Amino acid sequence: DAGVIQSPRHEVTEMGQEVTLRCKPISGHNSLFWYRQTMMRGLELLIYFNNNVPIDDSGMPEDRFSAKMPNASFSTLKIQPSEPRDSAVYFCASSLVRKETQYFGPGTRLLVL
Amino acid sequence: AQSVSQHNHHVILSEAASLELGCNYSYGGTVNLFWYVQYPGQHLQLLLKYFSGDPLVKGIKGFEAEFIKSKFSFNLRKPSVQWSDTAEYFCAVIPGTASKLTFGTGTRLQVTL
Numbered sequence: 001d002a003g004v005i006q007s008p009r010h011e012v013t014e015m016g017q018e019v020t021l022r023c024k025p026i027s028g029h030n031s032l033f034w035y036r037q038t039m040m041r042g043l044e045l046l047i048y049f050n051n052n053v054p055i056d057d058s059g060m061p062e063d064r065f066s067a068k069m070p071n072a073s074f075s076t077l078k079i080q081p082s083e084p085r086d087s088a089v090y091f092c093a094s095s096l097v098r099k100e101t102q103y104f105g106p107g108t109r110l111l112v113l
Numbered sequence: 114a115q116s117v118s119q120h121n122h123h124v125i126l127s128e129a130a131s132l133e134l135g136c137n138y139s140y141g142g143t144v145n146l147f148w149y150v151q152y153p154g155q156h157l158q159l160l161l162k163y164f165s166g167d168p169l170v171k172g173i174k175g176f177e178a179e180f181i182k183s184k185f186s187f188n189l190r191k192p193s194v195q196w197s198d199t200a201e202y203f204c205a206v207i208p209g210t211a212s213k214l215t216f217g218t219g220t221r222l223q224v225t226l
Contacts, residue, residue, distance in 0.1 A: 033214070043203065043216040056213065091156060099145055099207050102214055104157040 002026075004105035006092050012111045018080040021108045024073055025094030033093040033102060034067055034077050043091075049075065061086075082112045117206050119217035126194050127225050134189040134220050136178075136204030143209030146187040148178055151219075152200045160202075163187065174198070199224045 005024040013019055025032045033048040047057040049069045057067070064083070069075040079086055089109050093102040118137045126132060138144060148160040161172025168180040178189045187204060204217040 031212075042218045045213055045215075048213065050212075093157075099212060101147070101159055101162055103159070104149075106156045 004092055004094055004103055006090075006105035006108050008108060009106060010109045010111075012113065013082055014113050015083055016081045017112075018078065019082045019086075019110060019112075021077040021079075021090050021092075021110070023075045023077070023092030023105060025075070025092070026103055027073065029094035029096050029103075030072075031095045031097060031100075031102075032069060032075050033095075034075070035091040035093065035104075036088045037091060037107070038088045046077070079110075082110075084112045086110060087112050117204055117215050117217040119202075119204055119220050121220045122218070123221045123223070125223045125225065128196055129193045130224075132189070132191040132194045132198075132222070134202055134204075134222070136187045136189065136217060137185050138187070138204075138206045138215075139185065140206065140208040141185075145207040145209075146178075146180060147205040147207075147214070148172065148176070148187070148189050149203045149205060149216075150200045151203065157203065160189070194222070194224050196224045196226055198222060 007022045031050050034046040036044050046059045047067045052069045067077045089107045091107045092105045095102045116139045120135050146163040149157040150160050151157050160176050161170050161178055163170045163180045171177045176191050178187055180187050201219045201221050203219045205214050207214050
């Protein structure tokens, strides 16, 4: 199994630009999670989906952030417009069912200038 | 609110020393417990997990953890660390009634030669 796949691995953009992060979960996994990791705040859950349906987006910082999961094999996290404080590593994770082990992708390192 | 506490923020050990990293959680009911490791520049990987059964759990790379329900603890141990164990270690909890994985703030382990 290829594991969780994320793209791009690195993204450098300027403030105000739109950023789209992509995730392909492990095949057969029904739950997908987006996390953000920063030095100051550690690992934060942004949103998670179960069977492609967003269940809890209480961790999404503000309206500039949105996430979609159009099908079982693809999810996006979009930031529009991006700000320097959004600079972080964004991880996607998937699990077979909600309470089971989560497997993390390699992350996208985002730098907003 | 549920929380996960890792009291050791930065630990420095010499090779072959024994390791114990503390993890305490605040939720009183049934919990699923995890330890993840993040090597420098890499994504989170599962070290071990506890759902039920034997409270002494063995994971990969010689790590083990003991669930002590009365102390709300799930400490990670390794009898003899190696330089390659240098990484950040995260304890995480899913309470019985929830679906979200809550992470501790992490412990940075530095193993010196």
